[in-house]
Amino acid sequence: MAYDTPALLNRGIDRNHRSFLSAVEGAQLGxxxxxxxxxxxxxxxxxxxxxxxxxxxxxCRLVEAAADDRDPAKRWDADRSLLAALVDRWRPETHTFHLPCGEMAPTLQDVSYLLGLPLAGAPVGPVDGVFGWKEDITARFEQVMRLPHLGPANTLPPYSTVGPSKAWLLQFTADLLHPDADDYSVRRSLEAYLLWLFGWVMFTSTHGHAVDFRLVHYARSIADAQPQDVPQWS
Incomplete structure (x- = not known):
């Protein structure tokens, strides 16, 4: 039986889409x-x-490494073949996946169920008072950067309009944090971790080498609060 792509959109759009070219015409799309x-x-x-x-x-647990220290892999790895198949079926015209059984779009509730992220609270968005982020983050981290265990890489964050770079944030990983570090140093390490989580796990449309400076507000607000007073965002 020949493979028949259902005409879910205009036939001209269907025939020019990756899913038709790969499934029907056998094109190697890479x-x-x-x-x-x-x-x-x-x-x-x-x-x-x-x-x-x-x-x-x-x-955070999902993206954490496996429990076995000899295995640097994550607890799970993405099936790239499945991801490629889904990309083939993505339609930018409708922002949905067009499957043989019909249209499918991940909902906010799906994301919450799969990743455990909260839906309560104000949505993450632009905030006021972020224009002095360079001076603020330098002042907060300056005390931690003077600690000897950070070594020669303890440089200030790059002064750009983008945000703190990944290389700068990785100076404050848990592996480099002293077991007896004081509460202030632990909170700054947490702030750096949150910026890494936001920039390279959650909001991956941001810059490849640096986290968006508008996310500094959220990381700092969580790190500076007491655990029982941590603000909630959706």
Whole structure:
């Protein structure tokens, strides 16, 4: 039986789409390389109370490395063939996946169920008072950067309109944080971890080398609050 692509949209659009070219005409469309970031492999136990209060802990555990220290892989790995098949079926005209059984679109509730992210609270969006982020983050991290265990890489964040770079944030990973670090240093490490989580796991449409400076507000608000007073966002 010949494969028949259902005409879910205009026939001209159907025949020019990746799904038709690959499934019907056998075109070799190649694959894609998802952007991944495995530098921050562990969730520091000292960060857990804040992450749990913010509703981020389930997602943090998903992207955490496997329990076996000899295996640097994550607890799970994405099926790239399945992702490629879904990309083939994505229709930008309707922002849905066009499958043989009909249209499908992930909902906000689906995301919450799969990743454990909260839906309560104000939505994440632009905030006021972010124009002085460079001076603010430098002042907050300056005390931590003077600690000797950070080594020669303890430089200030790059002064750009983008935001703190990934290389700068990775100076404050849990592996580099002293076991007896004070509460202030733990909170700054948490802030850096949250910026990494936001920039390379949750909001992956941001810049590849640096996190968007508008997300600094959210990371700082969580890190500076007491666990029982962590603000809630959807």
């Amino acid at each position: 694959t894609f390389r998802p952007r991944t970031s495995r530098e921050w492999l562990r969730v520091d136990p000292r960060h857990v109370p804040w992450l749990r209060a913010a509703g981020l802990l389930p997602l």
